[in-house]
Amino acid sequence: MATRFSSFVRCILYIYSFSTFLCLHAHEARETTESYHLHHTHTVQVSSLIPSSTCTASTKGPKREASLTVIHKYGPCFQSNKDQLLVLNHTELLLQDQSRVNSIHSMFSNNSDGNKLRESQATTISAKSGLPIGDGNYVVTVSLGTPKTNQTLAFDTGSDLTWAQCKPCAGQCYKQVDPIFDPSKSTSYTNISCPTPLCTQLTSTTGSPRQCSNSKCVYRVDYGDGSFTTGYFSKERLTIISDAVDNFIFGCGQDNEGLFNGIAGLLGLGRGQVSLVKQTAQKYSQFFSYCLPSTTSSTGYLTLGKDSEISSSLKFTPMLTLSQRQSFYGLNLTGISVGGQRLSIPTSVFSTAGTIIDSGTVITRLPPTAYNALRTTFRQMMRNYPMISSSDPLFDTCYDLSKSQSVSIPNISFFFGGGVSLDLNKVGILYVLGQTEACLAFAGNTDPRNITIFGNEQQKGLEVVYDVVGERIGFRPGGCS
Template sequence: MPDDVSLSHCEGAHEERERKEIDSHTIQLSSLFPSSSSSCVLSSRASNTKSSLHVTHRHGTCSRLSSGKATTPDHSEILRLDQARVNSIHSKLSKKLTDRVRQSQSTDLPAKDGSTFGSGNYVVTVGIGSPKHDLSLIFDTGSDLTWTQCQPCVRSCYSQKEPIFNPSSSSSYYNVSCSTAACSSLSTATGSPGSCDASNCVYGIQYGDQSYSVGFLAKEKFTLTSSDVFDGVYFGCGENNQGLFTGVAGLLGLGRDKLSFPSQTATTYNKVFSYCLPSSASSTGHLTFGSAGISRSVKFTPISALTEGTSFYGLDIVGITVGGQKLSIPPTVFSTPGALIDSGTVITRLPPKAYAALRSAFKAKMSKYPSTSAVSILDTCFDLSKFKTVTIPKVTFTFSGGAVVELGSKGILYPFKISQVCLAFAGNSDDNNAAIFGNVQQQTLEVVYDGAGGRVGFAPNGCS
């Protein structure tokens, strides 16, 4: 009899251990920090899919902007700018809500991790003009107008790595008249109506951190890959640009407005694009246009009605699981403010009650690791200096339509230094502010945007 008891006890312990392995990630702490290697691992997806670009870390060894040497980003500045972006998104959405109350071809670009107008964004290289001029652009699902700095810099241009585009050296460039429908539609794409300068259309766009670009609305040839070339793409040729874009030449707008790049190339790609954000500074992800190569394991969720009429891709979050346990969060916590996915927001923002439940469950599962002081917007931090590996609970989001998305192991922690590694989520200050699914949480996932089908999808292991 005692043998039976000890046997069942052993089996119980074994099952408990197996369950823990299923519900947690064990990772090498060294993998959370940039390696000193100057090598660059290219995404096979970007290399082998026709309409695909390599995506790189703005500060990483793979970036055209870093000359093969990884640079250490200023994390405090990244988080400060991230909060500015989030404030801007919430302000746009609240304005929108107030206003309301009264198989196709495919192209794959590699994604590089850049900087949210100087912080946590991702960068791709696009050819502009004839002959083509390769330029590094931040790609942004929360913006619509694509623009680049242009000669002459009438007032000022910020410092960029590549030569500034000179429209007079391109045979395919021409300015757009201010009497055109495209000029009239600037107000929805940029938030500011177009104006006239000698009958040419002038655009102006300002971002949440006060960065801006002003110049001519123009049409030009865009070359993604040798087989994916588009004539007459509307873009902003910025002759007065200021802000925290340092290094990059401009921005590729992937939002939902008719002036966005997916809308302008809809006859080719049917408003479908996907990306995988790389999990390290020494690897690339991809930005792929069209439906070629999309994983069969993608789980889709409908784009939420909350963001209709905005640039943003809305999501409906219905639940969060930590370490295999579903958090008890009333459905109205998510449904009242809604949620969206944004490639340019770094840290995922949750409604206060949802964040409190996540933080509490995460801390309970991390009780063996000593706590340490908060940094900026991140208030749940650990001192891991005495450990070589760390076991963290898995975090899973469930979206409407039954899409269950398990975050990659790199999508849960934000490392400042080994003695200060923080939970990579933050709470909104107000119950009425939308949740934002940010780019740390998106790392290594294949994220699919099907604009025509009105849905967003997720699959694991998207960079390989």
């Protein structure tokens, strides 16, 4: 009897111990899952994905003399929107974006060396103008002339020539927020004469088809969407906050047509000799940084020059030069992870065509193989949210968030040469098309030979640093958000 009883007790103790083990194991598994979820997803309120109707200025960023405020052209921080001059139309914006991408891809499709990248040789870069922009989204305000006249310009790392609309608008000028620059009222303005060696150099480096008109040096830039600007190569005082740059070469636009509505022109931040970066090399050492605002209703910054000490939180990757299109800034993209999982993408998928970082392209374009892997894993991790057909043909992975107060978005990281891993800001993962429709903010190239473009949607909220002399590009999270 005692033996039976002790066996019964042992049985009860075994069952209890096993149950305790299962409970502890389940608890540990739950803790592991919660910890993984915490570290590899972004949980955000759906309402925070919708831009506000009021402008909120960022308190972050450098407080230096040559630091300009960056705003989105279609947000409440842009003055013209008070008069409802510009309204964000996603369909139009994304069509313009596709035109820009097509233009960039066409540039590299003719390269005889297969679009290969090589380490940059900053001292031997010849000037070539990038011609992809149709409508810049991010703008800054600088001043031209003496006395100063404020001009709101879209800035573009893929273009070299800075230009602004000028009176008397001998051809055609579109509507802009600021008064159109009048060179006749500036004591520091001069035309560049023609024919002269300087004019010949400028027209050859920008691809202008003609040189002279009434002994004045003429430029013309045609963009990928059919927009164009033409006018006179000129010299003028450019003022960046309180820093004056004398004899700055720019295009004084007399006939400007296309999709530039609202802005005064373009600020070229490319690598060609006529770009702002090259023209101010002695003053700012070919060093600049920017942080694109997290939403259209907030602000960021564009800063020229560097601090005496560079932040230790910056991660630098080598800057590459595209051998035939040296105005662009190249990167060595090596991989992508989603939700902490490194995707099985051979590095050759990225190296075949190469990668550029571009402030003017909105949606990042990836090689087909890379995009398919990203999309598949992202969909698996977002399976708790209902997928819907996109209202825009660019996107194929969209979600209806109307019944959700918050959404858990898988973290996405990019890996670059030099061992750099970059966690994208949560605002750069989903592109919100409406009050309840949010789409994966990436797209695949149709041809694996097309160059990869790291677009501005994925750069939002990051400080991006360009050290041209040091041949490197840096990233720092939380730059202006």
